[in-house]
Amino acid sequence: MDTLVLPPLHTASGCVRLPGSKSISNRMLLLAALAEGTTEIHDVLVADDTQVMLSALQKLGVGMTAIDDHTWRIKGCGGDFPVAEADLFMGNAGTVIRPLTAALALSGGHYRLSGVPRMHERPIGDLVDGLRQIGADVRYTGEAGFPPLEIFPVTIQLAQPIRLRGDVSSQFLSALLMALPLSGQAAVIEITTELISQPYVEITLNLMARFGVKVQREGWQRFILLAGQRYRSPGVLHVEGDASSASYFLAAGLLGGGPVRVEGVGKNSIQGDVQFAYALESLGAHIVWGENFIEAKAESSAAEKIKAFDLDLNHIPDAAMTLAVCALFADGRCVLRNIGSWRVKETDRITAMATELRKLGAVVETGGDWLAISPAPALCLPCTPFGAPSGTFRRNVAIDTYDDHRMAMCFSLAAFAGVSIIINDPGCVRKTFPGYFAALAEISAPVIALDGPSASGKGTVASMVAAQLGYHYLDSGALYRLTALAALRAGVALDDAPRVAALAAALPARFENGRVFLNEDDVTDAIRTEEASAGASRVAVLADVRAALLARQRAWRRFPGLVADGRDMGSVVFPSATVKVFLTASAEARAERRYKQLIEKGSAANMPALLHDLQARDERDAQRSEAPLRQCEDALQVDTTLMDIAEAVNAVMAIVEEKLPDAV
Ligand SMILES: Nc1ncnc2c1ncn2[C@@H]1O[C@H](COP(=O)(O)OP(=O)(O)O)[C@@H](O)[C@H]1O
Numbered sequence: 001m002d003t004l005v006l007p008p009l010h011t012a013s014g015c016v017r018l019p020g021s022k023s024i025s026n027r028m029l030l031l032a033a034l035a036e037g038t039t040e041i042h043d044v045l046v047a048d049d050t051q052v053m054l055s056a057l058q059k060l061g062v063g064m065t066a067i068d069d070h071t072w073r074i075k076g077c078g079g080d081f082p083v084a085e086a087d088l089f090m091g092n093a094g095t096v097i098r099p100l101t102a103a104l105a106l107s108g109g110h111y112r113l114s115g116v117p118r119m120h121e122r123p124i125g126d127l128v129d130g131l132r133q134i135g136a137d138v139r140y141t142g143e144a145g146f147p148p149l150e151i152f153p154v155t156i157q158l159a160q161p162i163r164l165r166g167d168v169s170s171q172f173l174s175a176l177l178m179a180l181p182l183s184g185q186a187a188v189i190e191i192t193t194e195l196i197s198q199p200y201v202e203i204t205l206n207l208m209a210r211f212g213v214k215v216q217r218e219g220w221q222r223f224i225l226l227a228g229q230r231y232r233s234p235g236v237l238h239v240e241g242d243a244s245s246a247s248y249f250l251a252a253g254l255l256g257g258g259p260v261r262v263e264g265v266g267k268n269s270i271q272g273d274v275q276f277a278y279a280l281e282s283l284g285a286h287i288v289w290g291e292n293f294i295e296a297k298a299e300s301s302a303a304e305k306i307k308a309f310d311l312d313l314n315h316i317p318d319a320a321m322t323l324a325v326c327a328l329f330a331d332g333r334c335v336l337r338n339i340g341s342w343r344v345k346e347t348d349r350i351t352a353m354a355t356e357l358r359k360l361g362a363v364v365e366t367g368g369d370w371l372a373i374s375p376a377p378a379l380c381l382p383c384t385p386f387g388a389p390s391g392t393f394r395r396n397v398a399i400d401t402y403d404d405h406r407m408a409m410c411f412s413l414a415a416f417a418g419v420s421i422i423i424n425d426p427g428c429v430r431k432t433f434p435g436y437f438a439a440l441a442e443i444s445a446p447v448i449a450l451d452g453p454s455a456s457g458k459g460t461v462a463s464m465v466a467a468q469l470g471y472h473y474l475d476s477g478a479l480y481r482l483t484a485l486a487a488l489r490a491g492v493a494l495d496d497a498p499r500v501a502a503l504a505a506a507l508p509a510r511f512e513n514g515r516v517f518l519n520e521d522d523v524t525d526a527i528r529t530e531e532a533s534a535g536a537s538r539v540a541v542l543a544d545v546r547a548a549l550l551a552r553q554r555a556w557r558r559f560p561g562l563v564a565d566g567r568d569m570g571s572v573v574f575p576s577a578t579v580k581v582f583l584t585a586s587a588e589a590r591a592e593r594r595y596k597q598l599i600e601k602g603s604a605a606n607m608p609a610l611l612h613d614l615q616a617r618d619e620r621d622a623q624r625s626e627a628p629l630r631q632c633e634d635a636l637q638v639d640t641t642l643m644d645i646a647e648a649v650n651a652v653m654a655i656v657e658e659k660l661p662d663a664v
Pocket residue numbers: 452453454455456457458459460461593594597640643644645648
């Protein structure tokens with residue numbers, strides 16, 4: 001089994017672009033297929049659960065074109081699927097099997113629906129009961145009440161109101177609501193129990209309205225559809241970012257100090273899970289709401305724990321899992337209430353959560369629909385950006401994830417206790433967020449930033465420190481050199497900012513085993529020539545070029561950590577770096593090093609000319625308006641004039657040991 005070792009995490013800050021919402025993506029894809037006309041859907045989530053929907057619709061003969069990875073053009077079939085008989089694989093995607101079962105039951109075809117073994121343990125009886133009341137012929141081919149299912153063609157009768165339970169999953173109601181307009185008849189649904197997870201039903205009603213179908217609702221008990229309503233394509237739609245996925249990063253903003261901003265959801269989101277931000281506020285987070293972002297940071301910078309909570313979380317069952325892990329950091333017993341739906345999700349989440357939290361040392365009590373978590377006294381930690389005593393937390397615990405993406409994602413937050421955590425089968429996040437760990441690393445993986453002038457030894461020292469720690473290494477200067485080389489080769493003037501920036505943004509660069517490639521061309525030596533060095537220094541003054549390279553540099557921040565060298569690593573690219581070193585040496589010492597380097601390579605070298613060039617480059621790097629070379633206030637200086645390489649490495653390692661003791 002694959003495992004991922006997360007390093008101890010201490011701080012989190014930065015910005016995360018969220019993947020598209022799963023709930024919205026799958027509803028929009030289905031409604032577009034059921035509509036008349038063509039719909040273009042942008043920002044669709046690319047993950048297992050949406051792939052299940054796309055594959056099923058494709059198999060049903062719906063006309064679909066991928067414009068790019070995240071954009072689909074769907075030619076609606078008005079509910080008349082061109083393929084009238086099919087076997088459809090539903091994986092473990094509840095947001096696919098429930099609505100498709102209802103839509104297919106009303107479509108007049110013959111279909112078989114099955115999924116992974118866990119899907120065959122997840123109840124669907126309430127929906128089937130609802131469908132049978134209107135004459136649908138849906139049969140269980142395994143155990144009664146559970147998939148797999150077989151659906152036969154019938155004539156639908158909507159004379160009586162449909163009586164439906166709403167206390168196991170709100171998806172049964174969403175599924176019926178989305179399917180009923182296919183009948184063209186008037187319909188009434190009466191909910192016979194409490195309706196859980198109501199905000200998800202609101203998403204359904206909202207999206208149906210965008211496709212032209214209005215549902216009248218009397219409280220959460222009665223839903224009325226007038227006759228003759230048909231879905232019509234609204235043209236172009238955009239999927240919001242996933243609010244459940246946002247919860248991990250917002251929680252990281254609290255546990256790791258923040259601020260952490262998630263982009264793609266905001267104050268006008270139609271997803272109920274944005275309410276998680278209010279829950280987090282009650283734990284001590286400071287939240288800022290924007291049109292298209294939410295930002296979280298710890299309210300206080302003093303050493304304190306997060307506040308214990310007792311919350312009814314029925315409205316945010318998915319994001320609530322994130323709160324369960326936050327409870328490890330609380331100042332007392334925390335209670336999560338009204339979360340019975342956890343029992344029928346990807347796994348029995350109440351049992352799974354309790355088992356894994358106990359491994360970390362928490363005392364956990366469970367009930368049918370609740371969970372109480374008391375951090376063991378040893379776990380009552382101060383919020384970590386302010387110095388958690390990591391010796392008190394169980395370290396290197398291996399967390400089982402039960403093929404449940406949310407178990408993997410929420411338990412990653414336990415690393416903010418300042419201990420390493422092992423995530424078993426981390427790949428299960430592919431269900432809704434394949435890039436989750438990369439995104440978490442970009443805001444939280446430890447960074448050691450080494451800045452300084454040319455030939456101070458940055459590259460040599462940074463790569464050796466990275467090797468000692470097992471960290472990744474970013475030679476940011478190489479990106480400027482590659483940009484200059486690409487421009488020289490393409491005949492683009494080095495001061496033509498827009499064109500050089502375009503080259504920088506699309507740089508087909510690869511770093512492999514110490515070699516550097518532009519496309520398939522090994523340019524390791526070519527970027528070190530004097531021409532490329534002078535060119536790099538010229539393109540580095542262009543603001544557009546620096547902006548174009550920013551995201552690329554930040555993407556190097558991966559687990560277990562990064563050593564980055566350059567001119568602005570600590571000031572601009574990684575301002576939250578845990579360790580910042582300014583490496584320097586006298587101009588004479590640096591010129592002498594370059595001289596030796598050239599002689600060793602067998603190149604001609606002239607000491608006075610080298611010194612002159614180096615001073616000119618220092619001047620240009622220091623005087624430019626964009627990210628000039630300077631020592632940050634929070635950087636420690638290491639002057640290597642009188643040090644050899646080993647001494648310089650030791651000097652930097654001594655700083656690392658003090659600032660990042662658990663890395664060494
Ligand atoms: N402390 C040092 N003492 C002597 N030579 C050094 C030292 N640090 C680096 N060098 C040598 O100086 C040259 C330039 O070092 P490099 O790491 O490329 O500097 P930078 O990345 O700062 O431009 C290399 O040949 C390297 O071996």
